[in-house]
Amino acid sequence: MIVAGLTGGIATGKSTVSDFFSAAGAQIIDADRIAREVVEKGKPAWREITAHFGQDILLPDGEIDRQRLGDIIFSAPKEKQILNRIVHPHVFREMETQRQQIQNSSPDAIVIQDVPLLIESGMHKHLKPVIVVYVPEKFQLERxxxxxxxxxxxxxxxxxxxxxxxxxxxxxxxxxxxxxxxEQTRTQTLKIYRCLEQQQAMKSHIPSDTPTGSYPPHQF
Known part of the structure; x- marks a missing residue:
């Protein structure tokens, strides 16, 4: 199994690339989706968040108002750090659970861990390759x-x-x-996926302790 990391910046198009990988056949572990699930009403992370930020961040149905919470953390870095300390352990545990499930059911799978804070969290050190979806900052701003x-x-x-x-x-x-x-982005993504498939095929036919090559920094 190959487990690659996928990240980018806000409005760079990471989700689009993740969808392309999924359509090609990759197994996606989506940290954003998991983060939404672990903070659902009544779950442990939800209780920790409401205990710190108060009931004012809740919608009428009791779910967290993501827009309101986002406004708070984007204007207060310390509050963002607190939120991350609450949510991240729950997210990382679920990501590892999903990875193990894929390992057990599909040991030759190509797994893409789609993580916005892949590098900030240090998780990129344990994944190979690390794929970054990039646009210049001026494009980020416009988009x-x-x-x-x-x-x-x-x-x-x-x-x-x-x-x-x-x-x-x-x-x-x-x-x-x-x-x-x-279409240009899709072409790049599919080319990378084919390379990962080839890498996995090599791994499947050689001893596990034999080097299978590395991924020098390059751009597709």
């Missing part, structure tokens, strides 16, 4: 303003709250440039 219908100032604040995309790019084994068309 984020359009996507979320927010002002330039608000978009800049959200981008500034994350590790700069140029820094993430430096940590990548593979860079997918999403500055062009959707």
């Amino acid at each position: 984020l303003m359009k996507r979320d219908n927010i002002s330039e100032a608000a978009a800049r604040a959200r981008i500034a709250a994350q590790m700069p995309i140029e820094e993430k790019k430096k940590q990548a084994d593979i860079v997918i440039d999403n500055s062009g068309s959707r």
